[in-house]
Amino acid sequence: MINKKDLFKKFNPETKTVNVKAWGEAPVEIRKLTIKEQADVNSLLYGNLSIEEAQEGTAHIDITAVQEAQILSVSYALVNPQLSVDEIKSMPSDFLEGIGEISEALNSWSNPK
Numbered sequence: 001m002i003n004k005k006d007l008f009k010k011f012n013p014e015t016k017t018v019n020v021k022a023w024g025e026a027p028v029e030i031r032k033l034t035i036k037e038q039a040d041v042n043s044l045l046y047g048n049l050s051i052e053e054a055q056e057g058t059a060h061i062d063i064t065a066v067q068e069a070q071i072l073s074v075s076y077a078l079v080n081p082q083l084s085v086d087e088i089k090s091m092p093s094d095f096l097e098g099i100g101e102i103s104e105a106l107n108s109w110s111n112p113k
Contacts, residue, residue: 015079018105022097029080030102032110037076044069067096070103077106 002010013031020026033041044065075085088099 016105016109018102020098020101022094022101026098028078028102030074030077030106030109031079032106033073033076037073041069041073041076044072070099073106074099074102077102 015029015031017027017029020028045061047065071085071088075083075088088095
């Protein structure tokens with residue numbers, strides 16, 4: 001049986017470098033989200049979505065919620081540089097393209113096919 005110390009050691013957060021094309025190939029360091037952080041992001045995305053709506057495919061997700069969830073997940077994931085949600089939101093709108101790239105990299109790394 002695995003003990004708590006070994007369990008946390010096994011799931012020690014690793015990091016990954018992502019070169020963000022929209023920011024001139026600038027490298028950023030990210031980590032996977034914790035269970036709590038992922039729940040926060042899912043709450044923004046899906047809110048009060050019922051299981052029936054999800055299973056039936058009748059759910060409607062607000063585009064603003066998608067953008068808010070991307071910003072939150074990237075804020076959580078960024079190790080270097082660290083950026084708060086408010087700092088990200090204060091950037092010019094073309095900054096969002098890079099946020100989208102980081103979000104896509106995080107999703108593909110966290111959910112490999």
